[in-house]
Amino acid sequence: MTYYNIHTHHLPSSEEVIAIYNLIVYPDGLRFPEGREKAVFSKEDSLHKKLYYSLGIHPWYIDPEHLEFQLSYFYESVSHPDVVAVGEAGLDRLAVLPLEIQEKVFISQATIAEEKNKPLLIHCVKAWAEILALHKRISPRMPWIIHGFRGNRMLAVQLLNRGFYFSISDRFNEEILHLDLCSRLFLETDNRKIEIQEVYKKMASSLHVDLETLGQHIRENVRNVFSI
Secondary structure, eight states: OOEEEEEESSOOSOTTEEEEEEEEEETTEEOOGGGOGGGTTOOOSGGGTTEEEEEEOOGGGOOGGGHHHHHHHHHHHTTSTTEEEEEEEEEETTSSSOHHHHHHHHHHHHHHHHHHTOOEEEEEESOHHHHHHHHHHHOOSSOEEEETOOOOHHHHHHHHHTTOEEEEOSOOOGGGGGSOOGGGEEEOOBTSOOOHHHHHHHHHHHHTOOHHHHHHHHHHHHHHHHOO
16 A cells, blocks of 8 residues: 655655655755755655655745845745645744745745645644635635644534645544545644654544545546646
8 A cells, every 4th residue: 555645755665655745945045954955956866766845935944134035045946846735834823023024925935836836834823814815815726735733623624625634643633524625635644753654643543444445535636736
């Protein structure tokens, strides 16, 4: 069985995993995965031949003094064929930078996601009303995916009604499992040093489905949204 990890900050340890490794555009450019500076977009390593990337400007790392460079670097890099998603982009009320600046950078990335026909991976902390309002305002063609979703049922319903997708790790609010999420669901490990196989097992158990059935749903969603 193939396992899909659609958002991770660690390289996969198994050949049965297809991963989307997150690259952040910092004020000084990209910081590549675990010392692989010259191989960031290479499939020369057979273990990582099924490695893809998401690329974005995370709200924690927006630097107003270097923002023009960050946006330019992002725009030049996001077209690479192994970059299958934009993000993490987002809004975070706990970040130092004012929300107004975060919102401008988010809109820029959402606009480029539309231009490049790539889905948008979203980091959201205590800014759900703003994210929902921006989705209504932009009315994107490309899917918007909330990564690491841990919200309650009411919030999940609001997002579902707007067409959002959900990427969930091993920590989630079981209230949402009563909703029909199968066609909008992805699984991830984010920055946690856990195996995606364990996330699959926990989700299958919580949904009361067998592992293969869950795997079929995730595989279909990945193919429909990321085309991999």
